[in-house]
Amino acid sequence: MIDRRNLLAGIATTFALAACGRGGGGEGVLRVGSQKGGTKSLMLASGALDGAPYKIEWSEFPAAQNLLEAIGSGAVDTGLVGDAPFQFAYQAGSPIKAIGAQTTQQRVPGAIALVVPAASPIRDAKGLKGKRIAATRGSVGHYLLLRAMLSAGLSAKDVKTVFLAPSDSRAAMQTGAVDGWSTWQPYVATSLAEGDRIAIDGRGLTQGYGFDIAHESAIRDKRALLADFLQREAKALQWASAHVDDFARVLSQETGLPPAIAKEMASTGSRLRVPIDRNVIERQQVVFDTFRQFGEVKADRPVKDAFVLKL
Structure with a gap:
């Protein structure tokens, strides 16, 4: 059995935070944030940054919320996050915009899921x-929980949501402090590896979009660098979809995940770049409306203003 404490601690640790405090990084530097097993692993595995005419300063974070805080503060120029945390941060007033969009070609079980102990009575929403x-x-994961509640006609009073960092959630479930955990990869894979099961899968409930987010100042001052990085990232995504085993090996090396879990993470649906168009923005309105319906956001910034249609 995997050592839960060591594994989750490794996943959740924030790396290279010292790089976040170096200021603007200069015109020839792009400061990129990455969630564990995310953009950094992808770009290193694919070699997509070979020959880039600028320097990359990497910072790694355990969750999108931490990454978005760094972008919003101007400590990081750009980074990839899911649609839900992006809308959550944008509606909180963060000076950020989406400059690129990704979606999964064919969603497979477990990319986003609500996991429970094997003996749990929870079988559906x-x-x-x-x-x-x-x-x-x-x-x-929060968004999946809300959409699952809506699908079952449940209100906020029907379910007690316990807000925890990923590093604390698994331990809380194991001790019985919570009955389930709504999360994403690689946390789903680590939970399943210890005998838990998926009670609610994100397919059909969540939209599966990811967005490259940038601070408004980076969009103004480093537009050419951001545009080049997005082109290289698009090539890396195409590479990853055709080289799952190679990607999984680098994921394991970069994250410390066991090879089997890294392979599962690399296999949970290949992603491709898609244009930010009216359809994408309309679907993000659903994300915002869901959070607002449950009282999770109070602001009402126009969703359409959160996107840069073209760099």
């Missing part, structure tokens, strides 16, 4: 009534 579910506030 209706089973959430009266239960305590861990989630990271504003995350794709």
Whole structure:
């Protein structure tokens, strides 16, 4: 069995935070944030940054919320996050915009899921009534939980949401402090590896979009660098979809994840670049409306203003 404490601690540790405090990084430097097992692993594995005419300063974070805080503060120029945390941060007033969009070609089970102990009575969304579910506030896991509740006709009073960081959620479920955990990869894979099971899968409930986010000052001052980085990232995504084993090896090396879990993470649906168009923006309105319906956001910034249609 995997050592839960060591593995989750490794996943959740924030790396290279010292790089975040170096200021603007200069005109020839792009400061890129990455969630564990995310953009950095992808770009290194694919070699997509070979020959780039600028320097990359990497910073790694355990969750999108931490990454978005760094972008919003101007400590990081850009980074990839899910649609839910992006809308959550944008509606909180963060000076950020989406400059690129990705989506999964064919969604497979487990990319986003609500996991429970094997013996749990929770089998579907209706089973959430009266239960305590861990989630990271504003995350794709939080959004999945809300959409699952809506699908079962449950209100905020019917389910107790316990907001925890990923590093604390698994331990809370194992001790019985919570009945389930709504989360994303690689946390789904680590939970399943220890005998838990998926009670609610994100397919059909969440939209699966990811967005490259940038601070408004970076969009103004480093537009050419951001445009070049997005082109290289698009090539890296195409490479990853055709080289799962190679990608998984680098994921394992970069994250410390066991090879089997890295392979599962690399296999949970290949992503491709898609244009930011009216359809994408309309679907993000659904994300915002869901958070607002449950009282999770109070602001009402126009969703359409959160996107840069073309760099």
